[in-house]
Amino acid sequence: MHRGWLVVPLAAALTATACGSGTTTTKTEKSQETPIIALFLPESKTTRYEAFDRPLFEAKVKQLCAGCKVLYSNADQDAAKQQQQVEAALTQGADVLVLDAVDAGAVAPLVNQAKQKKIPVIAYDRLISGIGYDYFVSFNNVRVGEMQGQALLDALTARGTAAKGKVVMIHGSTTDPSSADYKKGAHNILDGKVQVGREFDTPDWSPDKAQQEMEQAITALGRDNIVGVLSANDGMAGGAIAAMKRAGYKQLPPITGQDAELAAVQRILTGEQYMTIYLDIRAEAEKSAELAVAAVKGEKPAAPTTVNNGTADVPAFLLDPIAVTADKVKDTVVKDGFYKAADICTAEVKGACAKAGIQ
Secondary structure (H helix, E strand, C coil): CCCCECCCCCCCCCCCCCCCCCCEECCCCCEECCCEEEEEECCCCCCHHHHHHHHHHHHHHHHHCCCCEEEEEECCCCHHHHHHHHHHHHHCCCCEEEECCCCCCCCHHHHHHHHHCCCCEEEECCCCCCCCCCEEEEECHHHHHHHHHHHHHHHHHHHCCCCCCEEEEEECCCCCHHHHHHHHHHHHHHECCEEEEEEEECHHHCHHHHHHHHHHHHHHHCHHHEEEEEECCHHHHHHHHHHHHHCCCCCCCCECCCCCCHHHHHHHHHCCCCCEEECCHHHHHHHHHHHHHHHHCCCCCCCCEEEECCCCEEEEEEECCEEECHHHCHHHHHCCCCCCHHHHCCCCCHHHHHHCCCC
């Protein structure tokens, strides 16, 4: 399932040898029986975090460092709660922080607290701004938006509707810098080629709020004047689809997504959703775990590139996203084992699975 990095990283220092269960010397020069790696995820509405990111990260840490403990926290989209979680982890003696920030523009003071204690920080999935730190592990997020925009444009062109109506753009939360990258990428492709009727930034990436936004767009623009929907992820796509069904659409316009959620893959096969972006979360989680274990051992592997966060050039590992339409489900998420055919091909989807050659 592993996808290639933008540049092959220098990972010679990372081996599958478990850390000893005895005393370990970290970069903080603190000796303790159990090295602690603290993992902070931002929310649970997006199914990937609890279903994939957390278990994949924990499994890789266990493989590489049998004596390491993963201290896990989910902030439930609450920045104040995440602050308390990070501060608690620092108090408990965390040796490394792997932080997927609820509000990536507001956690610099927390990162600074860790730096003062000489505790390495890895920004996971979302780029933390305002301060320098050790690593950033994510995807090429502008490319994600470009792929969504191109897929939507291709679908509209194939239907002959690109110039016959308006597009609704449903972006993610403004507290997530990745959302701004997705938006930028989508506009790179769509500007000048389609007419944007309504555009939203969706608090908390909430599917319910996306549904409300889509309802507002339908009311403002008229049902028959909307020819496509650019949704930044699958959960919000589901909300937008619910709004369109409620409004009485006989044929849904093409709609994009991201994360290859199971429900979205099923919608793509049945024709309700046009595409999703498949992110190799395994590679992202495992690379972060490798870096965290290396940090526990006092090692600092070289990164293949850097990303500027407005304050510093942060060493970065970036994965390429993959666009998935109905004809590509079999050779991506099924082939990689992201989902089993039996998980996808429920009774309602069985016929669509057969058409796509998924058994």
